[in-house]
Amino acid sequence: xxxGAHFMNGDVAAAEGAIAAGCRFFAxxxxxxxxxxxxxxAERLPEVNGRYIQMEDEIASMAxxxxxxxxxxxxxxxxxxxxxxxxxxxIGLGVMMEIPCVVxxxxxxxxxxxxxxxxxxxxxxxxxxGSHGDYALVAYCPNSPQEMFDLAIMAFNTSERxxxxxxxxxxxxxxxxxxxxxxxxxxxxxxxxxxxxTVPPEQYIPFKPDEDLIPPMAMAGEGYSVRxxxxxxxxxxxxxxxxxxxxxxxPRLTEKIRSHADEIAMFEETSVDDADVVVVAYGITxxxxxxxxxxxxxxxxxxxxxxxxxxxxxxxxxxRELATRIKGFVVPEINLGQMVxxxxxxxxxxxxxxxVTYHGGGLPDPDLTLKAIQDVLK
Amino acid sequence: MSSTFVxxxxxxxxxxxxxxxxxxxxxxxxxxxxxxxxxVLNAYIKAAExxxxxxxKRVVVSGIGCSGRAAGYLNQDSFHTTHGRAVAxxxxxxxxxxxxxxxxxSGDGDLFAIGGNHFIHAARRNMDIKVxxxxxxxxxMTGGQGGPTTPVGAKTSTTPYGCFEHPFNLPWLAATCxxxxxxxxxTLDSRRLRDSIAEAxxxxxxxxxxxxxxxxxxxxxxxxxxxxxxxxKMYMDKWDLRPPNWITEEGSNPRDADISLGKPIVVGKFxxxxxxxxxxxxxxILPHKEEKPLNEVEKKQVAGAKA
Numbered sequence: 001x002x003x004g005a006h007f008m009n010g011d012v013a014a015a016e017g018a019i020a021a022g023c024r025f026f027a028x029x030x031x032x033x034x035x036x037x038x039x040x041x042a043e044r045l046p047e048v049n050g051r052y053i054q055m056e057d058e059i060a061s062m063a064x065x066x067x068x069x070x071x072x073x074x075x076x077x078x079x080x081x082x083x084x085x086x087x088x089x090x091i092g093l094g095v096m097m098e099i100p101c102v103v104x105x106x107x108x109x110x111x112x113x114x115x116x117x118x119x120x121x122x123x124x125x126x127x128x129x130g131s132h133g134d135y136a137l138v139a140y141c142p143n144s145p146q147e148m149f150d151l152a153i154m155a156f157n158t159s160e161r162x163x164x165x166x167x168x169x170x171x172x173x174x175x176x177x178x179x180x181x182x183x184x185x186x187x188x189x190x191x192x193x194x195x196x197x198t199v200p201p202e203q204y205i206p207f208k209p210d211e212d213l214i215p216p217m218a219m220a221g222e223g224y225s226v227r228x229x230x231x232x233x234x235x236x237x238x239x240x241x242x243x244x245x246x247x248x249x250x251p252r253l254t255e256k257i258r259s260h261a262d263e264i265a266m267f268e269e270t271s272v273d274d275a276d277v278v279v280v281a282y283g284i285t286x287x288x289x290x291x292x293x294x295x296x297x298x299x300x301x302x303x304x305x306x307x308x309x310x311x312x313x314x315x316x317x318x319x320r321e322l323a324t325r326i327k328g329f330v331v332p333e334i335n336l337g338q339m340v341x342x343x344x345x346x347x348x349x350x351x352x353x354x355x356v357t358y359h360g361g362g363l364p365d366p367d368l369t370l371k372a373i374q375d376v377l378k
Numbered sequence: 379m380s381s382t383f384v385x386x387x388x389x390x391x392x393x394x395x396x397x398x399x400x401x402x403x404x405x406x407x408x409x410x411x412x413x414x415x416x417x418v419l420n421a422y423i424k425a426a427e428x429x430x431x432x433x434x435k436r437v438v439v440s441g442i443g444c445s446g447r448a449a450g451y452l453n454q455d456s457f458h459t460t461h462g463r464a465v466a467x468x469x470x471x472x473x474x475x476x477x478x479x480x481x482x483x484s485g486d487g488d489l490f491a492i493g494g495n496h497f498i499h500a501a502r503r504n505m506d507i508k509v510x511x512x513x514x515x516x517x518x519m520t521g522g523q524g525g526p527t528t529p530v531g532a533k534t535s536t537t538p539y540g541c542f543e544h545p546f547n548l549p550w551l552a553a554t555c556x557x558x559x560x561x562x563x564x565t566l567d568s569r570r571l572r573d574s575i576a577e578a579x580x581x582x583x584x585x586x587x588x589x590x591x592x593x594x595x596x597x598x599x600x601x602x603x604x605x606x607x608x609x610x611k612m613y614m615d616k617w618d619l620r621p622p623n624w625i626t627e628e629g630s631n632p633r634d635a636d637i638s639l640g641k642p643i644v645v646g647k648f649x650x651x652x653x654x655x656x657x658x659x660x661x662x663i664l665p666h667k668e669e670k671p672l673n674e675v676e677k678k679q680v681a682g683a684k685a
Contacts, residue, residue, distance in 0.1 A: 025474055046664035051473045053656075056499040060466035063459065063496075067439070067470025070457065071478065075470070093460050220455040220471055221478045223434035227401070229450055229458035238404060239450060239458070 001048070001186045010175040011036035011078070013145040014104050014168060015044065017152025018076045020189055023102070024050035025073040027064035029057055029083060032116040033172040034106035037078035058083035062090035065101045070228065072219035074156060074193075078104035080172075081114060084123055085130070091165050092131035095253060097228040098207070098215065100159035100194055102152065104168040106175035107283075109360035119172035120360030121283055121334040125341075127167050128312050134250055136257035138264055139167040139312040141282040145179045151309070157192040158264060162256055163214055169311060171334065173284035173363065201225060207249075208235040213256035262317055266309035271297065275304030276327045277373045280319070280343055282308035285332055285364050292332075292369035303373050311339060316346040323347040328376030332356035332369045352376050399423045399433075401453045408447055410518075412598070412606020414565035414591030418512050419448050421568060421589075422483065425575035437480045439468040441488035443519045444593075445512045448483045462493030465500045468507045476506070476657050479579060486513040487525040490546055494526070501555035501584045503656040508578045508585045511548060514593035522596030529639050533600040549632035549648045552586040559585035560632060560649035564613045565592065567645060574647065583655045590643055613643055 002016055015037050018026070026041040028034075038054070045052040051073070055061040058079050065075035079087060084105045094101055107123050109115030123130075127139045138158050140151040151168055159166040195216040197204045201224045209215045215235075218224035227237035232249055234240045257264070271293060272278055281289045286307040296303035306322070308315065323329075328351050331340035340355040347353050354372045358364045400423075409415050426436055433454050440449035442461035449456035455478075459467045464482045472480045482489070489497055489511050500507060516534045517523040524534040527548070528541040552560045559581040563571040571589060578585035592598060592609035603609045632648040654662075 025470070027470065051660070053469070053473055055466065055469075056495050059463060060469070060496050060499070063463040063466035064470035064473070066459075067457070067467040067472075068474035069470075071471040071474040073474040075474075089460055090463060093463075097457075220437050220457075221434060221475050224455075225433070225453055226455045226457075227450060228456070230460055231458065236403070237450075238401075239447075 003183050003185055006181050006183065007178060008145060008181050009036060009178045010142065010145040010148040010170060011106060012040045013148040013181045014078070014152045014170065015040035016181070016183060017149035018102065018156065019044055019048060019050070020149070020183065020186070021074065021153040021156035022191055022193070023074045023076045023156060024048065025065065025068035025075040026050070026077065027053050027055050027061040027068070027075070028077050029055055029061050029079070031058075031080045031083045033108055033175050034078045034080045034104060036175070037104055037106070058086040059090065062087040062103070066090060066094050066097065066099045069099045069101045070097070070220055070226070072221070074100070074160070076102040076104065078106065080106050080108045080116075081110045081123060082112070084126065088126070088130040092133060092135065093230045094165040095131065095135040095137060096230050098163035098217070098253070099165070100163050101165050102155045102159055102168060103165055104152070104170060107169065107171045115361050117172070118361040119284060119334060119363065121171050121285065122338070122360060124169065124311055124333070124335065124338040127169055134254060136254045137164050137166065137312065138162070138257065138310060139169045140266075141169050141308055141311050142174055143283050143286045143307065144174065145177055145181045148174065149181050149183065153189060153191075157190070160192045160194045162260070163194060163217060164257065169283070171283045197224065205235050206237045207233060209252060209256070213252050213259065257313060261313040264310060265313050265315040265317070267315045267318060268307040268309060270305040270307070272304035272306055272322070274302055276302040277330060277376055278304050278306050278322055278326055279330045279332065279369060279373065280306045280308065280339070281332055282311060282339065285334055288364050288366055289332055289369055291366040292373060295366065295370045296373045301373055301377065308339065314342045314346070316342070319343060319346045323350045326351060328352040328354065330354045330356060330369060330372045330376055332358070332364050332372070334358045334360050334364060396420060396423050399427070399453055400451055404451050407451060409444060410595045412592055412594040412609075413444065414514065414589070414593075414606065415444060415448060415512055417565040417568050418483070418510065418571070418589050418591065419451060421572040421575050422481065422510065423452070424572045425579055426479075428572070428576045429580050431479050431579060435477065435479050437468070437471055437478050439464045439471065439480065439482050441484040441493060443485040443488050443517065445483060445485035446488065462488055462491070463496065464488065465493060465496040465507070465509065469500060469505050472505060472507050473657070481508040481510060481579065483510045484512070485518070486511055486515070486527040486548070487517045490548065490551075491526045498551070498555045501552055501557045501586070504556055504558060504583045504653050506583055506655045506657060508581075509587070510575065511586070511588045512591045513548065513588055514591045514597055516593060516597045518593045518596040522593070522600060527637070529637055531639050532597070534597065535600070545637060547632070547636040548588045549586075549635045553632045553649045556584065556653065557586045557649060558583035558651050558653050561586070561647040562588040562590065562635060562645050564590040564610065564643065564645060566610045566613050581650070583653060
């Protein structure tokens, strides 16, 4: 295991974070700008008795990590926009079968093939709603290589704790940015692993949740006759295509995240305490907007920066509090407006919310956000 | 609270010898009268029993469709995955747990239309999984549409004037992609099928068994074949079934095993060869620094690969 200070890019840091989190299976498919995650895993996993496999596409990659995780190995894949779209169906299967896994999406400009080598943050709503049906999952937004490492570990812990696919929603700039990454001693990294059944196989009911709404998980090959299906299923894992079973299962899958949303949600505030205007940003944009806030402060406008660390669940409790006392929100993103809809939903018209949109392909201009900070007060 | 299938097990064991391998709480199954899937499921159970593969080492993965439901009827580890993705899911299980006996049991549309890419790549890698394809020439679950195995001229709900696409020759496809074991049987050959699946289950590497299976509702009705039994009779008579192992005895090639209306259905074992598996190459080529000690199974694999 690596420890100490290293100079590495965000993609490599995500791979190292995964290994530190106990990930021992990676299935992937080359795609810019996420390929370095796969390359690092291909090099490093054999060194830690892990398994790397390059699959035939992203659909297969996602299916393979679900298979490996259901057989007991902490598993990850990484991709970017087009591959992320291909993974959506099996992300839904992971939700339905409640299989822990981590997906890294290093976002690039779209739609379609778009801008393979250039930055965007256009997959944020797809991260939340991209697979069909109702579900909830968790998505982190790292803004540095160090956070790629730290949040990869967090992503694994959250996926194991809640038995869900967890998304690491990076962007090309963070993925390809090279900075100092400090890897702590192995013993100091707190790891969570999935709950296992405490009863013998004949008493095991695979989808009977505990009080926290999460059922203990038996793995393939442990003698528990695990039965999993993507169909709506009862607590025994039996397909049951009826209203009653759907009414029991689907709300639980969502509620197991919603009821823990405050515990899961993460954010970081800079100069927010006395702020009149709060800039809500994430990923590389949050770094660019430090300048907007500084410039605004120099001009005498009390601006602050609220950085989303989880996009999903959205930290709505804190945004709702802020909405009662500040004068306006500004939401810059490298897309034509995605997370701003969440801010608007939570603020619910109490104060103005201004989107500052960027089409992708380059970093957002802090001056445009500065202008929006001034405008929102008018 | 204990699960119902275990509660029922004692009472039902005498009723049918296969009950202990089935989740009897799932019965009756959803398959139509005359369907061949029960024969295939039975053949898998008997084959695994014959080869003494312990229950806790058996995994069946299936995709979507009538065949997809087979996994859920087995009282063992079973995964009913998304349409076409069973092979990729099974690949993950096998690579994570090489000691498990992983079988994909699915249909022709699932494995070769939407899932075709995964099949050919798993065969190329010689991934140590077994694929049993129940080929009924149509999409049964959705009501009898044409698919990648529908013979030219055959009628389905989406080929009302007769199918105008060439179908796959599955044994040839599997053989050319690198499968180390390839066989085809019909549900009429239930014992040969059982024995062939038994061979496949213990064959190291990517093993493929195609089973031609009646679908009286989706395929038999539009083609005026009649009941499931009539379709099996047709395998024997009208379609001029060759003797078992015809192809291997004659030294023939799976290239000649294509299926077209009115012509014989060639059955037999086409391929039975040795080739290093994905994990053989993985263990022999990659460095293992053994930060975490290898378990006994992994040690054996490394030793085997180096030998």
